[in-house]
Structures are given as C-alpha cells and as structure tokens.
Amino acid sequence: MANGISNKSVVLSDIRKSYGGLEVIHGIDLTIEEGDFVVFVGPSGCGKSTLLRMIAGLEEVTEGEIAIKGRDVTDLDPSERGIAMVFQSYALYPHMSVSENLGFGLKMARTDPAEIERRVAQVSAILKIDHLLDRRPGQLSGGQRQRVAIGRAIVRKPDVFLFDEPLSNLDAELRVSMRIEIARLHRELGNTMVYVTHDQTEAMTLADQIVVLRDGRIEQAGSPRGVYEDPANMFVAGFIGSPRMNFLDAEWQGDGTIRVGEATLEAAIDGGSLKHGERLLLGVRPEHIAVAEPGPERITAQVEFSEYLGGTRYLYCQLEDGQSLVVEQRDGPDWQAGERLSFAVPEDRRRFFAEDGRRLR
Amino acid sequence: MRTRREIRARKALWDRIAYHGIGIGTAFFFLAPFAVSFLASFRPNSESGRPPLPPWPISGMSFDAYRALDSFGAGIWQHMFNSLLVSIGTVFLTVAVSVLAGYGFSRYRFPFKNALFVLIIATLMIPFQSILTPLFIILARLGLNNSLVGLMLVYVTLQLPFSVFMMRNAFDAVPKEIEEAARIDGARDLKLLVRVLLPLVMPGIATVSIFAFLNAWNEFFAALVLLSSNDNYTLPVLMTAVRAGRLGAINWGAVQAGVAVMVVPCLFVFLLLQRYYMRGLMAGAVK
Ligand SMILES: Nc1ncnc2c1ncn2[C@@H]1O[C@H](COP(=O)(O)OP(=O)(O)OP(=O)(O)O)[C@@H](O)[C@H]1O
Numbered sequence: 001m002a003n004g005i006s007n008k009s010v011v012l013s014d015i016r017k018s019y020g021g022l023e024v025i026h027g028i029d030l031t032i033e034e035g036d037f038v039v040f041v042g043p044s045g046c047g048k049s050t051l052l053r054m055i056a057g058l059e060e061v062t063e064g065e066i067a068i069k070g071r072d073v074t075d076l077d078p079s080e081r082g083i084a085m086v087f088q089s090y091a092l093y094p095h096m097s098v099s100e101n102l103g104f105g106l107k108m109a110r111t112d113p114a115e116i117e118r119r120v121a122q123v124s125a126i127l128k129i130d131h132l133l134d135r136r137p138g139q140l141s142g143g144q145r146q147r148v149a150i151g152r153a154i155v156r157k158p159d160v161f162l163f164d165e166p167l168s169n170l171d172a173e174l175r176v177s178m179r180i181e182i183a184r185l186h187r188e189l190g191n192t193m194v195y196v197t198h199d200q201t202e203a204m205t206l207a208d209q210i211v212v213l214r215d216g217r218i219e220q221a222g223s224p225r226g227v228y229e230d231p232a233n234m235f236v237a238g239f240i241g242s243p244r245m246n247f248l249d250a251e252w253q254g255d256g257t258i259r260v261g262e263a264t265l266e267a268a269i270d271g272g273s274l275k276h277g278e279r280l281l282l283g284v285r286p287e288h289i290a291v292a293e294p295g296p297e298r299i300t301a302q303v304e305f306s307e308y309l310g311g312t313r314y315l316y317c318q319l320e321d322g323q324s325l326v327v328e329q330r331d332g333p334d335w336q337a338g339e340r341l342s343f344a345v346p347e348d349r350r351r352f353f354a355e356d357g358r359r360l361r
Numbered sequence: 362m363r364t365r366r367e368i369r370a371r372k373a374l375w376d377r378i379a380y381h382g383i384g385i386g387t388a389f390f391f392l393a394p395f396a397v398s399f400l401a402s403f404r405p406n407s408e409s410g411r412p413p414l415p416p417w418p419i420s421g422m423s424f425d426a427y428r429a430l431d432s433f434g435a436g437i438w439q440h441m442f443n444s445l446l447v448s449i450g451t452v453f454l455t456v457a458v459s460v461l462a463g464y465g466f467s468r469y470r471f472p473f474k475n476a477l478f479v480l481i482i483a484t485l486m487i488p489f490q491s492i493l494t495p496l497f498i499i500l501a502r503l504g505l506n507n508s509l510v511g512l513m514l515v516y517v518t519l520q521l522p523f524s525v526f527m528m529r530n531a532f533d534a535v536p537k538e539i540e541e542a543a544r545i546d547g548a549r550d551l552k553l554l555v556r557v558l559l560p561l562v563m564p565g566i567a568t569v570s571i572f573a574f575l576n577a578w579n580e581f582f583a584a585l586v587l588l589s590s591n592d593n594y595t596l597p598v599l600m601t602a603v604r605a606g607r608l609g610a611i612n613w614g615a616v617q618a619g620v621a622v623m624v625v626p627c628l629f630v631f632l633l634l635q636r637y638y639m640r641g642l643m644a645g646a647v648k
C-alpha cells in the first residue's frame with residue numbers, strides 16, 4: 001500500500017474511557033483499513049459497545065484520539081464524522097413512516113427533496129423494502145425493521161458503518177439470512193464496517209479482521225483464521241471456537257517433550273525459559289483429536305457421555321486425573337459411556353500455554 | 362336435549378347483556394348530572410324555583426337563564442374570556458416549562474439531580490392555601506395583584522411539580538437509542554426535541570395539558586383572593602356572585618346556565634386531547 005494515510009479508514013490511538021473514576025477502556029490502539037469488515041468480539045461487559053459508541057461520537061473519549069479518513073474526529077458531533085450506526089434495538093422513529101425514517105438524516109442535512117426521494121427509492125430497492133415505504137415501524141416485522149434500520153444507515157452514504165449487535169433480536173433463521181445480506185452489502189458498497197457481536201459464527205463469517213477484547217484491552221486482532229489457528233494467548237484460544245479448546249495440564253520434561261497424564265508428547269516450543277518439571281497447558285481443539293490405537297503418545301480417557309448433532313458427535317471424556325476432554329467425531333462407531341479410549345493429537349495441532357495464559361512458541 | 366352450541370350461544374348472550382347493561386348503567390350515573398343541569402338551564406324564569414325533577418322545561422324552552430347569567434358582572438363573555446386566557450396561558454406555560462425540565466431531569470446528569478427532583482415533588486405536599494398569603498404579597502410587590510397574568514403565573518407554579526414529574530416519566534420511556542440515532546442523523550438541540558422527541562412524549566403532554574387546563578379553569582380560591590376587581594373575575598368566582606343572587610334570592614336558573622357554560626370547554630379540551638392517551642404509539646420503535 002503505497003499511499004499510507006488514505007488507506008486507513010479508522011485509526012484509534014491510545015483510546016481510554018472512564019466512567020467517574022472507573023476506567024473501562026484501557027488504551028486501545030487499532031488501525032482499520034479502508035473497506036475492511038472489522039468485528040469486535042469479547043465477553044459481556046468487556047467494552048465492545050463503549051468502543052463502538054466512542055467511534056460514533058455518542059460517548060465522549062476520556063483520552064486518546066480517533067481519526068476517520070485521516071481527519072481527527074475526536075471532538076466532532078456524531079453527524080459530522082461520516083459514520084452511520086445500526087442499533088440492536090433498531091431505534092426507528094416510531095412516529096414516522098419508513099420513507100420518512102430513511103430520509104430523516106438527509107432532511108436534517110438540508111438535502112434537496114428530489115434527491116432525498118431518489119436515494120430513498122434506491123436504498124429501499126437494494127434492501128427490498130420498497131413496498132413498505134408508507135408503513136410505520138410498528139407495522140413491520142423484526143426483520144423488516146432491521147432492514148429499515150440498515151437502510152437508514154446506507155442512505156447517508158457514510159464512510160464507516162457501525163453495527164452494535166444488529167441481529168441479536170432476530171430469530172435464528174432470520175439471523176442467518178440477514179447475516180448473508182450484510183455480507184452482500186459489504187461486498188457491494190465496499191465501505192468500512194465495524195461490527196459488534198456475541199455470535200461466533202457472525203464474527204467468523206463476516207470479518208476481515210477480528211478484534212478480541214477483554215476488560216477494555218485488545219487481546220488479539222487478526223484475520224478469523226489467524227485468531228482461530230494461531231491464538232495469541234489462552235484467553236483468545238478459549239474464547240474463539242465452540243465447543244471451546246481443551247486445555248490439559250502438562251509438565252515440561254526438559255527434553256522437548258511434555259507429560260500429559262500417562263502420555264508423553266513432543267512439544268515444538270522453545271523450552272529455554274522453562275525449568276524441568278514446570279507446569280504448562282496443552283491446548284487442543286475438539287476437532288483435532290482422533291481416536292487411535294493405544295501407545296505411549298496417546299492420551300487415554302474414559303467416555304462420560306456423547307451428544308449426537310447430526311453429522312458430528314461430541315464425546316465428553318474424563319482423563320484419569322479428572323480433567324475433562326471434549327472430542328469431535330465426524331464418523332466412526334458409537335462409543336458407549338464408560339469405554340476407555342486412546343486419543344491422538346497431531347503434532348502441528350498442539351498449542352502450548354504458560355500457566356499465566358501466555359502462548360509458548 | 363340442548364346441544365353444546367345452544368348452551369354456548371345462550372351464555373354468550375347473557376355475557377353480552379351483563380356487559381352492556383353494566384356499561385349503560387354506569388354511564389347513566391356519570392351522565393345524569395350533566396343532563397339535569399343542561400336541561401334545567403333551559404327552563405323559563407317562572408319555572409326556575411320548581412323542584413329539580415323533572416329537570417326539563419315544562420312550558421317550552423327559554424334562554425331566560427342565560428340572559429340572567431349575562432347580566433352579572435361584566436357580562437358572561439368577558440368572564441369567559443378571562444377564564445380562557447388564564448387557562449390556556451397556564452397550559453402553554455406549564456407545557457413549555459415542564460417539557461424542558463422533564464427532558465433535563467430525564468437525560469442530563471448534574472449534581473443533586475435526584476435531590477432537586479424529590480424537592481420539586483415534595484412541594485406537592487404543601488397545601489397551596491397555606492402559601493396564598495406570601496404569594497399575594499409577592500404578586501403585589503411585582504405589581505401583578507389583581508391581574509390575570511399574575512393569576513396565571515400562580516397556577517403555573519402550582520401545576521409544575523406534577524407536570525415535571527409526568528414529563529420526566531414520559532421522557533424516561535423514550536429509548537435512548539432513538540435519540541442517539543437522531544443525533545447521528547444530525548438532529549441537534551431544539552430540532553431533536555421538536556422533530557423526534559415531542560411526538561413521542563405527546564401522551565405526557567396531553568395529560569399535563571388536560572390537568573393544567575381543568576385545574577386552572579375550575580380553580581376558585583386563589584382567584585377569589587388574588588382578583589379584586591369585578592371585571593377580572595374568572596368563571597368560578599363569577600358563579601359565587603351569581604349564586605349569591607340579588608337581594609338574597611338565589612337565581613337557580615342562572616346557576617344552572619353557568620354550570621352548563623363552564624362544562625362545555627372542559628369537555629371540548631378533553632375530547633380534543635384524549636386520543637393522545639391512546640397507547641401503542643411507541644410500538645415498533647425498539648425490539
Ligand atoms: N454509563 C455507564 N456508567 C458506568 N459504567 C458503564 C456505563 N456504560 C458502560 N459501563 C461499563 O463499561 C463496561 C463496558 O460496557 P459495554 O456496554 O461497552 O460492554 P459490552 O462489551 O458492550 O457488553 P455486552 O456484550 O454485554 O453488550 C462495563 O463494565 C459496564 O459496566
């Protein structure tokens with residue numbers, strides 16, 4: 001990217017936010033490229049909404065600087081930042097018709113009525129809500145309301161779209177179709193989008209870049225694949241993926257191997273800083289564990305129960321020392337509760353973490 | 362043997378009879394006093410001393426009572442005008458102040474917010490008769506004694522605690538997101554209030570208006586104390602003058618006519634605003 005600045009859509013520099021004396025966002029640095037779809041994920045209360053609302057200008061920034069398209073917008077009014085926001089609760093104006101809802105922002109900006117009408121027509125066609133233009137929000141279904149809310153954002157032709165859990169009020173089926181719709185919009189419009197969600201599938205499927213937050217800090221930012229396959233620490237490894245990654249207690253043997261229960265496994269990590277006998281954690285995703293013939297490199301566990309989901313099956317197992325292990329199976333025989341099995345973990349699927357959660361490489 | 366359908370139909374019939382019967386009966390008790398006064402106001406002078414039943418004029422309709430009413434004070438139109446001026450003024454001032462105050466209490470954070478709010482509500486517990494003397498003195502100092510504007514200001518003051526409370530609740534019920542969406546859309550300050558929020562708090566405004574109007578229209582004591590010249594009397598004060606009659610004889614016809622005249626604007630205001638009581642305006646805004 002030759003012309004550095006103009007490719008940066010949103011730049012957050014050391015953003016902090018305090019409510020009263022309590023700091024809830026502790027210095028966030030983030031650069032969002034033009035046209036990227038960025039998803040904020042993290043546990044409840046980690047500050048996703050707060051961060052998004054600071055970008056929107058709805059929440060004051062205590063410290064730090066926000067730039068959109070190379071322009072410092074930290075102290076600008078929301079309407080002057082070139083952003084549009086879609087709320088979880090839709091936040092449509094209940095006393096206005098759909099077309100008035102769509103055109104309200106343009107009207108406030110003193111746009112020519114003919115132009116408003118043209119743009120409202122265009123957007124309602126994109127979102128397939130043109131037959132609803134005369135209705136009030138109260139006469140629409142949840143999915144239709146969400147379309148109107150998205151339409152209201154598109155009409156203003158913002159530089160950046162902000163979404164705060166836009167689909168969480170919809171039922172499962174509608175969620176999937178709206179998700180695909182949003183992905184299509186992103187492809188067609190090519191705008192930068194910042195999206196907050198609880199839903200892993202939404203995060204994985206929509207994002208160019210996933211930002212994992214915890215307690216007001218960025219734990220990791222990267223592509224969905226990078227975050228999933230190469231987590232920066234135990235928190236990210238455990239948060240992304242469902243069912244979550246298995247973490248097994250292990251012991252460093254000093255010779256490039258670890259002991260997990262009875263098994264001895266190769267560990268391709270730099271053991272220079274580790275003492276012999278030091279405890280660490282082995283992380284393995286359920287889908288990477290396979291049932292195998294017994295052997296010294298095999299982890300043995302007893303099946304407690306299994307869940308059949310159609311296509312896949314989850315085996316919930318217990319190791320000798322009581323640790324639990326979840327294994328995903330695509331095919332193979334049914335295993336009965338109580339059976340003892342040996343599991344193999346491919347070497348390139350093993351992730352290692354120090355006891356404090358650091359990733360060991 | 363009767364079929365189940367017949368049994369059901371009979372039950373539905375009885376249910377309907379009971380439902381409408383009770384409704385009509387209740388409505389009768391509420392409407393009867395209005396009807397009696399209204400009909401009695403059309404009795405000719407000669408009948409005005411007769412017992413109240415039957416209430417309707419026996420020897421033909423007449424407007425004697427209204428003519429008699431008009432002969433008191435400065436004429437019924439002048440007093441009607443006084444009352445309307447005070448009441449409508451009270452409504453507008455009360456709405457203007459309570460909308461702004463309610464919005465402030467609902468949306469802004471400032472020191473001692475809750476203490477101030479409780480203080481305002483607490484003034485509801487002070488019987489206003491007890492502060493009438495100080496009010497009288499204050500108005501006199503301001504040169505507003507015996508003036509309709511002064512009376513209006515007193516009414517607004519008395520009306521405000523309840524109104525601010527109402528409007529705060531109304532604004533609290535408006536989801537914050539709607540306001541935020543409007544801010545992103547570029548509506549600020551007064552535009553935001555008028556274009557987006559006012560329509561959403563209309564039920565609250567209607568309630569405040571109805572109460573302000575009715576209380577100002579019917580208020581008697583403050584008007585009696587604060588207004589000293591005949592020409593400034595509002596209708597309730599005029600009515601005592603009418604009831605007192607001339608030479609000790611009460612002119613019942615004029616009293617009935619006065620009641621009829623006083624009721625009409627109240628009904629009108631209520632019917633005008635009651636549709637805003639309608640629920641469901643908020644439906645569809647969120648969720
Ligand atoms: N107005 C406020 N006053 C005080 N603290 C607040 C306020 N708003 C949010 N917080 C705190 O800031 C933190 C972050 O809140 P935020 O709403 O951003 O979380 P979130 O990640 O969006 O959570 P969720 O996933 O549940 O929506 C929380 O700990 C919350 O308690």
Ligand SMILES: [Mg+2]
Nearest residue numbers: 048049050164
């Ligand atoms: Mg949130």
